[in-house]
Amino acid sequence: MNTTTAFLRKCLLAAFLICQVSVVPAETSPPDPLNSVMWKEMHETLLGGGPVVFDERVRVLVPGDAEDSMNVPILVDATALGNVSRILVFAELNPIHRVLEMEPVQAVPLIGVRIKVQQATPIRAAVLTDDGVWHLGGGIVDAAGGGCTAPSLGSANQDWASRMGEVSGRLWPGDEHSRLRVQIMHPMDTGLVSGIPAFYIEQLEITNEAGEVLTRLFLHEPVSENPVLTLNLPQAESVVVRGTDNNGNPILAQVRSGVM
Amino acid sequence: MVSGIQAAGNYHLKPEMIAPGTYVLSGRNEHFNFRNGGNIVNTGFIVTKQGVVVIDTGPSRIYGEQMRAAIAGITDQPIISVLNTHLHPDHFLGNQAFEDIPIGALPGTIEGIRTQGEMFNDSMYRLAGSWMAGTRVVIPGETLKPGTLEVGGHRLRLLALDGHTSADLVILDETTGVLFASDIVFNSRTPTTPHADVGRWLKALDRLASIEFDILVPGHGRVESGAKRFEPVIQTGKYLGWLSGTLSTAAEAGKSMAEVLHPDVPQWVAGQAVFPEEYQRSVVHLFPDYESAALQRGLVEQQ
Ligand SMILES: [Zn+2]
Numbered sequence: 001m002n003t004t005t006a007f008l009r010k011c012l013l014a015a016f017l018i019c020q021v022s023v024v025p026a027e028t029s030p031p032d033p034l035n036s037v038m039w040k041e042m043h044e045t046l047l048g049g050g051p052v053v054f055d056e057r058v059r060v061l062v063p064g065d066a067e068d069s070m071n072v073p074i075l076v077d078a079t080a081l082g083n084v085s086r087i088l089v090f091a092e093l094n095p096i097h098r099v100l101e102m103e104p105v106q107a108v109p110l111i112g113v114r115i116k117v118q119q120a121t122p123i124r125a126a127v128l129t130d131d132g133v134w135h136l137g138g139g140i141v142d143a144a145g146g147g148c149t150a151p152s153l154g155s156a157n158q159d160w161a162s163r164m165g166e167v168s169g170r171l172w173p174g175d176e177h178s179r180l181r182v183q184i185m186h187p188m189d190t191g192l193v194s195g196i197p198a199f200y201i202e203q204l205e206i207t208n209e210a211g212e213v214l215t216r217l218f219l220h221e222p223v224s225e226n227p228v229l230t231l232n233l234p235q236a237e238s239v240v241v242r243g244t245d246n247n248g249n250p251i252l253a254q255v256r257s258g259v260m
Numbered sequence: 261m262v263s264g265i266q267a268a269g270n271y272h273l274k275p276e277m278i279a280p281g282t283y284v285l286s287g288r289n290e291h292f293n294f295r296n297g298g299n300i301v302n303t304g305f306i307v308t309k310q311g312v313v314v315i316d317t318g319p320s321r322i323y324g325e326q327m328r329a330a331i332a333g334i335t336d337q338p339i340i341s342v343l344n345t346h347l348h349p350d351h352f353l354g355n356q357a358f359e360d361i362p363i364g365a366l367p368g369t370i371e372g373i374r375t376q377g378e379m380f381n382d383s384m385y386r387l388a389g390s391w392m393a394g395t396r397v398v399i400p401g402e403t404l405k406p407g408t409l410e411v412g413g414h415r416l417r418l419l420a421l422d423g424h425t426s427a428d429l430v431i432l433d434e435t436t437g438v439l440f441a442s443d444i445v446f447n448s449r450t451p452t453t454p455h456a457d458v459g460r461w462l463k464a465l466d467r468l469a470s471i472e473f474d475i476l477v478p479g480h481g482r483v484e485s486g487a488k489r490f491e492p493v494i495q496t497g498k499y500l501g502w503l504s505g506t507l508s509t510a511a512e513a514g515k516s517m518a519e520v521l522h523p524d525v526p527q528w529v530a531g532q533a534v535f536p537e538e539y540q541r542s543v544v545h546l547f548p549d550y551e552s553a554a555l556q557r558g559l560v561e562q563q
Contacts, residue, residue, distance in 0.1 A: 061518040065537070067454075067544040073517035112516030144386055170558025172514040179514045183555055228551065230516035240563075256559040 030054060034138055036122045038092040046090055046097065047126055051133045057081050058137025060125050066117055066143035071224050075112040076125040079232075081135055084109035086128040091222055093121035095192055098220040107206070107215035108177055112230030116190070116222045117143045160187060167241055167253035177232040180206065182241055184229075184251055190221040201227065201251065204243035208236045217243075269322045269391050271299050273330045278475055278483055279436040281307040281414075283334065285318075285327060289449040289481055289533035292319070292350070297391030298384055299323060301350040302477055304440055305331055306433060308412025311340030314361075315431060315440050317354030319384060321395040324354025341411070344400050345429045345442035345479070347372035347455070349380035355398035364402035366420050368427025372455075373399050404429065421468075423461025424451070424479075430468065437474030444468060447481025447492035448531075450538035451499060453545045458504045465497040481533075502529055503542055504550075511550035520547060 032039040033054050043049060057080035066072045078084050087109055089099040099115050109127065117123075124138035169182030184201060191198025204217040214233045233239060236257070243251040275283035287300040298319030306313045312331055317324045331339065344352040344365040352373060355363055365373070377397035385392045406420040415434040422428050424443040431440040443452070444464050475485040478492050510520045520543050529535065 061521060063518075063521055063540045063544070065540070067541040071544060071548075073521070073544070075516055075518035112518055114517060144383060167560055167562060168552070168555045168558065169560050170514065170555050181514055181516070181551075181555060181558075183552070228517075228555075230514075230519075252563040254561045254563060256561075258559055259557040260559065 055135035078109040108232035292387035310412030324357025365400035366427040421464040439473035443479035
């Protein structure tokens with residue numbers, strides 16, 4: 001607590017921003033509210049040791065306990081920040097840390113997804129604002145584990161191949177934005193199970209009718225099988241979801257507003 | 261974790277007589293933990309002129325042994341039959357202490373214990389620690405069919421229901437009017453849903469509401485009799501209705517799974533024991549189906 005106060009005071013003296021949060025130089029990490037043993041390493045390896053603040057405006061919704069370590073629901077919402085150029089979601093005690101990256105472009109800086117965890121772990125969202133500062137939010141999920149080293153159900157199932165890449169989804173019109181929810185059939189194998197190579201959706205781009213990019217996503221191995229993504233996009237009557245997996249298989253579907 | 265040490269493991273089981281020859285061992289309205297050693301469940305037994313019928317064996321080998329000792333403290337009659345109501349670990353992991361006695365269950369329960377029993381045993385070790393020492397899965401060897409059993413002057417009606425799991429055995433002792441409702445009924449304790457089919461479960465509750473009985477033994481929570489005996493049946497149904505309504509409405513409105521973890525909850529729901537934990541577990545069990553139904557209605561063209 002004392003160090004935090006000291007930081008805050010320094011902040012004010014140095015006439016930084018109006019300091020509700022402490023911005024620190026690259027070579028130090030501010031005290032981690034989640035007290036994670038991995039935080040310093042994550043700061044170095046994933047964020048290049050860049051300036052970071054722990055910021056309550058980055059909301060990360062996670063369950064207290066992972067009932068199913070293959071499917072832990074999370075939602076990252078940095079709407080309160082504004083001017084977000086990038087979101088990086090990572091699970092610190094997973095064998096593969098990176099979960100996904102999002103370039104909001106025109107979308108609201110918010111993403112919902114389900115992920116695999118190997119054991120109890122901090123789940124963190126690092127949100128980069130235009131001024132080059134990473135704003136961090138996070139939560140801890142307790143878990144029995146095994147989510148990353150268990151084979152996907154799809155790989156064990158013969159007919160997954162015929163549905164691979166298939167998109168289901170729906171676009172909900174809203175007052176401020178359209179909500180898109182899509183599920184893409186894909187095994188999302190982590191490569192950590194012997195004999196099953198890593199096989200996962202690598203990138204996705206959402207465009208509007210005019211072909212403008214609304215948002216870009218880069219997924220990694222810890223995203224759950226048959227990923228379900230939740231996004232808030234600028235209002236649109238229809239959007240195109242386009243992407244590829246790490247074997248070059250294409251994903252392409254149009255989702256229109258409304259229901260059957 | 262230190263509490264595991266005190267777990268030299270005495271559950272202090274005290275059979276309570278609820279009807280002539282009929283006893284219940286009540287567990288706590290909690291989640292599994294290192295203090296309760298998994299004793300969150302109601303087990304029971306019926307002392308007949310021919311011998312004792314045991315209904316469920318608790319969460320561990322030690323529980324089974326202590327239950328057997330508690331029965332011996334009440335009657336000299338031999339135990340002649342053990343029934344497992346369903347495949348959940350707190351109801352059958354005490355089987356080991358009754359290995360010399362025929363253990364019966366519905367076919368779906370036997371199959372479930374065969375395929376998932378070891379996984380349940382592993383996760384119980386994680387949740388209850390040393391209380392689980394030496395516990396091994398004993399698969400019931402006798403397949404039960406619905407119908408009536410005559411045992412030492414008691415007519416036991418076996419009902420094969422489902423919904424809490426794919427096979428839920430409910431036992432009505434027509435002689436005493438005691439209904440052992442298994443986990444089809446919870447009393448003031450949030451129902452668990454890892455293997456639930458809510459629609460089928462509600463049908464099973466309707467069936468129980470139409471049966472004549474005097475005393476209700478729920479799978480979890482207090483025994484009820486008199487005018488209050490139907491309340492847990494109604495309450496369980498009301499909760500399941502609230503749960504499925506909340507999840508399907510959220511899915512249809514486009515909510516993500518994480519956004520349903522903290523809903524607005526009416527007091528009668530929030531007041532049930534272990535609500536936040538069990539509700540969050542239920543979201544993970546049940547939301548994907550509602551979500552998939554909502555997404556299937558969307559307008560998608562694969563290109
Ligand atoms: Zn149960």
